[in-house]
Amino acid sequence: MNFFEDEMEKLLEKAEGLDASYAGVLYQRRDSEGVEVNNKALKSYNSRSFSGLGVRVVHGGAPGYASTSDMSREGMETCLEQSVKAARSMASAEDEALRPIEVNAADVGVSMKVNPFDVPPEEKVSLVLDADEAAWNSDSIRSTRTRLGFTVDERVFLSSEGASVRVVTPLLGFGHSSVAETRGVKESIYDGKSMCSGYEFIEGQDWNDFASGVSDLAVEAVASKSAPPGPYPVVVDQNIVGLVLHEALGHATEGDIVATGGSVLKGKLGTGIASDHVTIVDEGVVEGGYYYPYDEEGAKKGRTVLVEKGILKGYLTDRRSASRLDMESTGNGRSQDFENFPIVRQTNYYMEPGNHSLEELVEGVDLGILVLGRGMRGGDVDSGMGTFTFGVGPSRMIRDGEAQELVRGVVISGSVLDVLKTVDAVGDDFKMRPSNCVKNAQQVNVGMGGPSIRALRMTVGGQ
Numbered sequence: 001m002n003f004f005e006d007e008m009e010k011l012l013e014k015a016e017g018l019d020a021s022y023a024g025v026l027y028q029r030r031d032s033e034g035v036e037v038n039n040k041a042l043k044s045y046n047s048r049s050f051s052g053l054g055v056r057v058v059h060g061g062a063p064g065y066a067s068t069s070d071m072s073r074e075g076m077e078t079c080l081e082q083s084v085k086a087a088r089s090m091a092s093a094e095d096e097a098l099r100p101i102e103v104n105a106a107d108v109g110v111s112m113k114v115n116p117f118d119v120p121p122e123e124k125v126s127l128v129l130d131a132d133e134a135a136w137n138s139d140s141i142r143s144t145r146t147r148l149g150f151t152v153d154e155r156v157f158l159s160s161e162g163a164s165v166r167v168v169t170p171l172l173g174f175g176h177s178s179v180a181e182t183r184g185v186k187e188s189i190y191d192g193k194s195m196c197s198g199y200e201f202i203e204g205q206d207w208n209d210f211a212s213g214v215s216d217l218a219v220e221a222v223a224s225k226s227a228p229p230g231p232y233p234v235v236v237d238q239n240i241v242g243l244v245l246h247e248a249l250g251h252a253t254e255g256d257i258v259a260t261g262g263s264v265l266k267g268k269l270g271t272g273i274a275s276d277h278v279t280i281v282d283e284g285v286v287e288g289g290y291y292y293p294y295d296e297e298g299a300k301k302g303r304t305v306l307v308e309k310g311i312l313k314g315y316l317t318d319r320r321s322a323s324r325l326d327m328e329s330t331g332n333g334r335s336q337d338f339e340n341f342p343i344v345r346q347t348n349y350y351m352e353p354g355n356h357s358l359e360e361l362v363e364g365v366d367l368g369i370l371v372l373g374r375g376m377r378g379g380d381v382d383s384g385m386g387t388f389t390f391g392v393g394p395s396r397m398i399r400d401g402e403a404q405e406l407v408r409g410v411v412i413s414g415s416v417l418d419v420l421k422t423v424d425a426v427g428d429d430f431k432m433r434p435s436n437c438v439k440n441a442q443q444v445n446v447g448m449g450g451p452s453i454r455a456l457r458m459t460v461g462g463q
Contacts, residue, residue, distance in 0.1 A: 002075060007073060008053075008158045009094040011080055015057055015160060018084050022058040024159040026296055028225040029337040031117065034149040039254035039402050042125060055080050059087035063096040067339040075100055093334045099322035101299045101329050103161050107152075109168030112198025116150045119199050121428060124148060127207060131176065135215045140180045146211060148202070163298030169291045171434060171445060172201050176211040180218035187222035187408060189214050189375040189393070194434045196291040220244040221394040227407040231459040233367040233398075234453050237364055238431040239373025240392055240412075242448030246349050246437065248388035248416035249351065249379045253282075253306050253314075255321030256331070257383055264386035264417070265312060266456070273312045274420035277453075279352040280307040281336050282316055284331065284422045288432035289348035289447025294331070296342040301331035310421075315331060318344050344442055348447030354426025361454045363401040369460055370396040370403050371412060371456035379411075389413040408413070411461040419455050424462060427452035 009424075015023035029051035036043045052069035053076055064087030068079040132146040150172040157165045175192030186444045186448060191214050195201040236244070252263040265273070274280075284292045284301030295301055297319050305313050317325065318333030321344055334345035374394030395410045396403040432449035 004071065005156065005158070005377055007076055008156070011055065011076055012158060012395045014077065018080070020057040020059045020084060020160070020162055021089075023080075024056045024157065024163075024297065026054040026056075026338050028054075029154045030151055032149065032151040033116070033124075034147065034321065035128045037128045037146045039143055040129070040133055040136070042129065045121065045125060050199045052338045053079060054335070054340070055083040057083045057087055058096045058098065058339065059084050060091050062087045062090040064088070064090070066343065067144075096320070097323040098319040099329050101297065101319060101328075103163050104106045104298055104300055105164045105173045106293060106294060107166045108293055109169055110196045112170055114199035114203065116170070116199040116202075127202070131207040131211040133276070135176060135178050135211040135450070137212050137215050138180070138219045139426060140182055140219045140251070141178055141215050141374070142181045142186065143179045144215070145177045149173050150199075151392045155293070157296060157298050158388050159298055161298075165298050167294055167428055169196055170198060171290070171316060172199065173197050173434070174202065174205070174210070177213050178211075178215040180220045180222040182300070184221045184303055185222055187218050189218040189221060191365050191374050195288070196434065204232070216299075217394060219409045221375070224394065224406040224408045227395065227410045227460055230459075231457050232460050233454070234363045234369050234371050234399065234412075234458045234460070235358070235365060235452060236371045237373050237452050238429065238449050239376065240371050240390070241351060241450045241453055242349075242433070243373065243376065243390060244388060244416060244419075244452065245351060246446065248386065249280070249420070250282070250349045251439070252383045252386060253260070253316050253383065254346070255315045255317035255325055255327070258315050259321050259324040262384050264384060265315070268312050269314070272310045272314055273417050274307055274310040275404070275423045276310045277311050277354060277423050277426050278307055278420055279305070280350070281305055281352060282332070282347055283348045286348040286349050286350065286432050286447055289436040292347045294332045296335045297329070297333040299329050299331040299333065301347055304330045315412060316344055316346060334444050336352070336444055338374040340442050343442065345439060346437065346446050347442050348432060350432060350448070351426070351450035351453070353428050353430040355366045356425045356427050358427055358429055358452050361427055361452055362398055364454060365398045366400060366423065368398040368406070369410070370398055371410065372396070386416050387414065388416055413459045413461065417440040419458055422456035423453050424456055425454040
């Protein structure tokens with residue numbers, strides 16, 4: 001990287017000579033591999049590497065951005081000139097006011113005991129083939145799909161303000177889906193695990209047992225009945241808590257959405273939006289989540305408390321939205337890659353744990369549903385209204401304080417603020433997982449999770 005960093009420094013000097021009041025340069029390299037097996041047969045083994053540079057400037061009060069994969073000196077200088085040209089074309093636009101931030105210098109990353117790219121391809125293929133084979137554990141199984149994938153993402157950010165930040169993040173994931181059929185009815189279940197780690201994460205798991213367990217759930221689910229619709233008290237597991245918080249509340253706390261009036265939380269700072277059992281945080285580095293210590297503006301991503309004991313305390317911001325909202329940057333200026341301009345994004349968004357066991361949460365419900373995330377199917381949210389609809393995994397009815405029969409096709413919906421206000425108990429079973437999120441056509445990795453919770457009312461439907 002020394003050569004590129006030297007060239008990036010020279011680019012910043014050239015930006016100053018072009019009368020840019022601010023310049024930031026992001027170099028990125030991402031290497032990835034993936035293995036997929038369908039129905040006991042290898043479907044694909046692919047690998048990809050890409051790298052490039054993104055240049056952001058403020059010139060005459062207007063923003064400009066350009067990117068290139070041409071890492072020659074000429075290519076980088078052309079990229080800078082294009083970003084300045086873009087800024088000049090927007091000279092009549094609103095001034096690009098960037099909130100001042102602490103200037104950081106860091107070189108950090110996730111340690112890897114075993115580099116995934118050093119593991120022989122035949123070993124990876126064999127692992128996936130064996131797991132897919134293990135999933136054929138019932139005559140009811142009709143199809144299977146098993147995948148192993150990993151990336152190592154390196155980003156270096158330098159700015160005219162003196163920032164110098166390098167972050168290396170590996171991410172490994174394993175996923176499996178099984179389709180079961182009984183009496184003409186089919187049920188598809190998907191589950192996956194991922195971790196910011198070296199290949200030792202893959203070596204430390206029994207993936208045959210994992211894939212077989214997915215098939216077991218598909219077989220049980222396909223023979224179960226649909227959930228009876230209606231409003232219920234619910235106990236919601238960590239996966240669904242993380243999904244609902246991220247989608248229905250997390251986006252509503254993003255400062256760019258707040259600033260443009262698209263959030264149900266605009267104007268609600270200092271007011272109660274949840275029960276006093278609820279504290280919600282966005283944090284860059286959390287065990288089990290996605291490793292994100294610095295954003296693409298060079299700001300440190302620490303611990304940001306959004307909701308404290310039910311009270312809305314803040315929003316997530318990058319430098320632009322922080323200026324608009326007269327707040328400090330929370331280090332949430334993120335971009336999908338070097339080709340994209342940073343925007344406000346969540347990092348690891350979660351609810352803090354309480355002190356109840358899952359059994360205690362369930363014991364407090366006479367008739368309700370234990371909402372489970374394994375096999376969840378996604379859904380829709382409206383940040384302006386604060387409403388959500390999600391298809392979750394096969395779940396269980398709760399009767400007289402005990403989890404009972406499995407029900408399939410479960411859909412939950414409602415207003416996130418209404419649901420959070422009815423949370424009367426929070427579990428001690430905190431768990432995070434890496435995931436991904438798309439906003440403004442940019443996909444980034446995030447962390448989702450929290451503990452299980454009990455809410456007194458949520459609308460549940462069945463498909």
